[in-house]
Amino acid sequence: MSEHSGPSTSAGSRRIVFVVGSGRSGTSTMAGTLRTLGMHVPQPEVVADATNPKGFGEPRWVVDLHAELLQRSNVQVSDARPRAWLDAGTTSGDHATRERVTAWLEEQFAVSDELVVKDPRAAWFLGLWRAAADRCGATSSYVTMLRPVTEVVGSKQAYYGRMGAGSDQGAITRTAAWVNMMLHTERATRDQQRAFVHYGDLLDDWTQPVFALGEAFDLTSVRTAMAVDIAEVHRFIDPSLRRVTATWDDIGVPDRLRELADATWQALVEVARDDTDEVRRRCDELREAYAAQYAEAEAFAHSTVVAQRRTAAAEARRQAAAEAPRSGADRVPHAVRAMVPPAARQKLRKVVGRERPQGPA
Template structure:
């Protein structure tokens, strides 16, 4: 939602002279431009000018191109131009002044030769920072003392100035300056008075509106609506679109100092000038500007200007003392920081010592354990050496046995080689015997056939004998003839083999 409320601002290129001069205009002539609106925020340092400028930016006002980055003192940002701030510092310095000068700005400076040069520089810087934005917010607390100068620059830039004055409880401002800049509270009140009086007097007759810092914290949306109504500025986004965003931007916890209004208006230790100026500004912020109050503000400003030189020396001395106190406070702070750093280092060293002591105790325990282990190891080593000696004797015997075994293995290898040669020879003989055996089996087969033939003849003869009436003498003659026959003689070896086989069978 925040991005939707931000307005893109086109920025022209080139210098101020190039922007103002076109092809249709003669050199040195200023072309007609559409009127532009500038919301000029005026207020003392630490009075909420950044918060108000941020709200106006969220409401639709363009911010400068070179914005000051946020700091711890202003985490939401400053919404002011670094270049315009530098220009204002240079202007104040050229007049012998500074942002923290409580005295009136030199009125003769506006008629001096430097004014014209600064006018051209300011006009060019303004254009480069805001371009052709139709509506932009312009802020720097230093402008409170340089209002006439910047109103002239805005007029040259064809910009209509709409002025918003913002003020804050002067005691809160003084406290903030004291913490940030080391200023005394009284000196902070003088600065507050100078800024609000000069800004108010220099803007009379202009389009202007007054708000308080408390109003912004309490109801930022109402502040934007009231500002738009009072100044008649078109294009601002108020309650219709900005409630949530404005509320997120304004954080009450960013307010580090808070003082009741009564602490100023009823405090006798606060100057009557400060009390009455604050009361009038509070009244204007609540109910609107009252012209009758101008006279009293003029009187306060005149008295302030008249009496200023009388105690300027005292103030200067106070400033010097304040600067010395600030320097001393800074040195004390640095010394305290150094002491804290040293204490932290000492604590770290003590912690390191404790860690070393713990580690040493652990190491001693481990050393005692190691010593015991070493002693036990020495005993074990002695025993191991005895065992090793015994094992060495056993090893010598084993080596002797091994030598014998190796000799036996060598003999066995030789015997094996002899056996292998014998086996080879036996295989050769066996191969020859196999051939002979095959021939023998052939012979046996042939003889077997003859035997079978002879047996058949014998059986046939036996049958004939049984069937005939031959005498025994005839049988014997036939038997003898058989035994003398060639078949009987040839089968004789076979019969022996058969007889032997029958004997083996009976024994088995």
């Protein structure tokens, strides 16, 4: 693999492609493909592991930044709450964070004019990244990877573990988070230079969607890729990467959520085919329907939430009492204290400031 990089020659030639979408939907494969064709993934990258043996294509600095911002926002990587978008946006909107990201991007553009930034957490902070790219005089583009929700959830169950001790709770939460993530990502990338790519198409014949991106986004690295790089991508992309092909029969999800997830998938397929105002309105309707369904679920679960808060508060009080420092008298065994005459005990309490109030005469 060769990397066509070098010092930036002009701000107008700067390009940054954000690979977004739910985790386990092919984002790593897309980022790795663009990197192999010559675009620059800022270094160092997250190290490959058993869940992604060919690498994540994720800059370590970006992942650490997003993890920090999510923690400050009290938001999870796959968060099903509609209001989580507001919390994440509020946290990342401060001037210091924007300056920090802008400075980092400038350092990366000193290496190459064409960057790839991929991290499933990035969707929470697209406004931050867009503003920083604008400050650097760079053109932002967005590739949203599409993979059926059942395969995404099935892959997470297989590689990240089941939540809820073998119950369907993990599948429900992950399905809801997928709907929340994908509908927001569609909304956040509107009126921007964007494309939606099916993971299956990438595995079947990567040249068609990727070279189409090169033309649509004016990516010099992709449009002028060398034969050796193209051959390397053929070796990099393996149809066996699609290791999980789950269906709804494999995932226990309530019918209403299943129907909403299916409708979301169909709407995103339509956006990928023809990005019209009509299909965007359909996505808006689905976001509203999801928010209403989530609010209803929260109302049902309110008693459980209150009970858990009470349990947590009681446990915190118990822990605090157990860790509180004990006085010297408290550390003396009761049998020993009982041997001291009552009058002497009263005098000792008075000396140490623990005199007990006297009863009525």
